[in-house]
Amino acid sequence: MSDSSSSSDLRPDLDESINVQDAHSALKGDPAAGREKAVRENGMEAVSLWLVLISAIVVLAAGAVMGQGGSFFGYSELVKEGYMRTPSPVPQDAPKVPIAALALFQKEGKKVYGTCVACHQDSGLGQTGQFPPLAGSEWVLGSTQALSMIIHNGVAGKIEVAGTQYNGNMSAFGANLNAKELAALMTYIRTSWGNDASLVSPSMAANALEISKERGGGQTSAELLKKSHDKMLPGDILSPDTMLDPETWEPILTEK
Amino acid sequence: MDHTRDNPLKRFSAFWIAILLATSFGIALIITQPFAPDKTDKAYEMVSEGRLEIKDGIDRAQDDALNEAALAEALSPS
């Protein structure tokens, strides 16, 4: 049907036409297919020598890789010799792992506390009536100077601890402690069993030893402690999460 | 069109040959599977039996000891 008016002739392209002649005539005018070039016979250039040369080099490289793989189809070889590497052994002066102050002091302080555990117990509760508790004790949580005097010189006579009266005699169990050990012990008892007081640094403990030396020795008593030693020890303040060198106990300056 | 090449028989056979080719490896596997040697390590299997028995015993004991009611009560918001 070759009507002249193009509007009635505008069949939607997706319909199949029954009239093959008409369908073909529509297709003959298909511009895209018409301007396509036919795919021609391939050129017959030879494989260039450069291509062969480069391929040979690549095959050599691949062969080198293959050669490191043991025998081809060798199914029993599972592990290549020397494939596993171990890290070099740790040298003697390996860098020390820094440790947080609280953790270090608790660890060391617990060791020193071994002397005190017979009376004041592992739980820090002491013996009712006989040995005062350390847990919740105002003498432990309070002024550090008083505590250091008690440890270094001992204490005798009437003393009230956590609401209970005690009348005993504690000798100078801590007389032989050095500053580090004293600081660790005091920190340990001040931060264990529910106690939550500030840490005692080695410099504070060194000052405590000075004060004790000046004092001249001899057991203290509750009244003497309240009168003369009811203050905090002077010295560097230590915060619980300062990173310390595990050997020198000095704070480590971190990159952060 | 070249009528001697493109006929329904050729198309039919091409269809089924293609299906055969595509599944050929699967068929080869099914055929050869029964003939594959049994490479299981007998010594390892025997040792693992004892180990698995112990494991089963522990699992059973743990299941028996598990108190669902207490667990639910502990987990419920109180």
Added chain:
Amino acid sequence: MAENNSTADSKDVVLRSSIDRSLRHPVMFLFASGALWLVLSIVLGLVASAKKHNPEFLTCFSWLDAGKVDAAHMSAMIYGWGLQAAFGIIIWLMARLSRKECTASGIILWAAHVWNAVVSYGIIRIMMGEGSGVTYMEFPSEVWPLLLVCYTTITIWSLVQFQVRDAGHVYVSQWYLLAGLLWFPWIAVTAWVFVFLMDGHPLMVAGVAGWFKGTLFSLFFLPVALGSAYYLAPKVTGRPVYSYNIALFGFWSLAVFGPWAGMEKLFGAPVPQFLPYAGAASMILILIPAIAVGYNIIKTVIGNSEVIAESPSLRFTAAGIVLFVVFGGLSVLLHTVPALKLTQFTYTGYGFDVLGLYGVFSLCAFGAIYFIVPRITRREWLSRRFIKWHFFCSIYGISSVVICAIAGGLSQGQGIEDLSQPFGTMAERATQFSWGVTLAWAFILFANLFFCLHLFLMWARLGRRSSHPTLLDAHHPTSPHGPEGEVDNYSSASA
């Protein structure tokens, strides 16, 4: 431009048009749904890449967890976009080269719908956390038989067409398409049987899965891309392929070296040692077909630089082939033993895979799509600008992804070699590079959004009704195609 080639035999014109009309529905659907999956996969890729430098990104959605979104990204790109684009190209190209109309369009269209449904189901299952965890086979195990059946339904007609083609010599592209069509069922059935069906040794499963990952690219996506390039290069320029012998050489080197690929993933695993080394050697040898094909096609189109500048399909195809040569060169560098040691558990593998999948395959597929769609919709592309943006943003994006990922991976590799540091320190070395990758994916998303829009407009028959193609440079005072006219120029039709 040789005029005598363009005024082809009218029988040829009618045959071409009738072939194009017979398969317009399935091919157009495959391309359009593929493009949509491509956009989705790039969005998922963006999220996956963002999670590498900002792990807190979108953690409120548990279905977007890092492992799931990585798996979904690659699965959508391969099975949603890659395979559907490949199907469209295979169907059209095999029909054209065998000079046979497609008689099973309805069945293919139906199978394509089923494919889309199955892939969607698989991706949803992955996001629910029920993926299989096997690289490139993330779908739950029951999905595979359905995919294989759909594959057969879609592509078997092309094999039949090849069998009943007119006598005459077999063109280069047909070798590649035929090979790819037969290789894919082999690797897919093998992988499915050994990984999911048989109760085999776990190391063997890992090996077969690695092999599938490698050969999916070298034995399916690559042949389809090369087949399309070998068809478009002579078609658009009107010149013959430079050398038949080089084409033969390139094809057979791919056929010999390709099947060994993939096991290099398993270095250090207690598998027979020759397997990973064979995989590495095969990936080195892929440079040989790369240079052969690259040389052949570049020599075919060179000297005709205006055509590359003007034709969108040729530009994309040439870019894809150039990137294939780059892929080959990079493959040699990355698969030597020292490089493998550095890059084994790093970002580099991802960059390399994306280069193959997007840089080589997808660019050649875009070239084919820009050629095929005007022919099956009988409309021309609407906007030159969209095509240019698609091209340049894709090139920029893919280069950035590849460079950042590979450089990041090498940096991570140096971190791995420091045996005293923990793994986390090493993994963090690629954080800056993953920013680059995220940005690059954003560019690629931009490019492909426009591509998708353009394609959908063409699908809706809203393209230009013109007898002239959409060329990228329109500076001709007079067109070599004669006066421009309406596409349905019935006044020229005879009674």
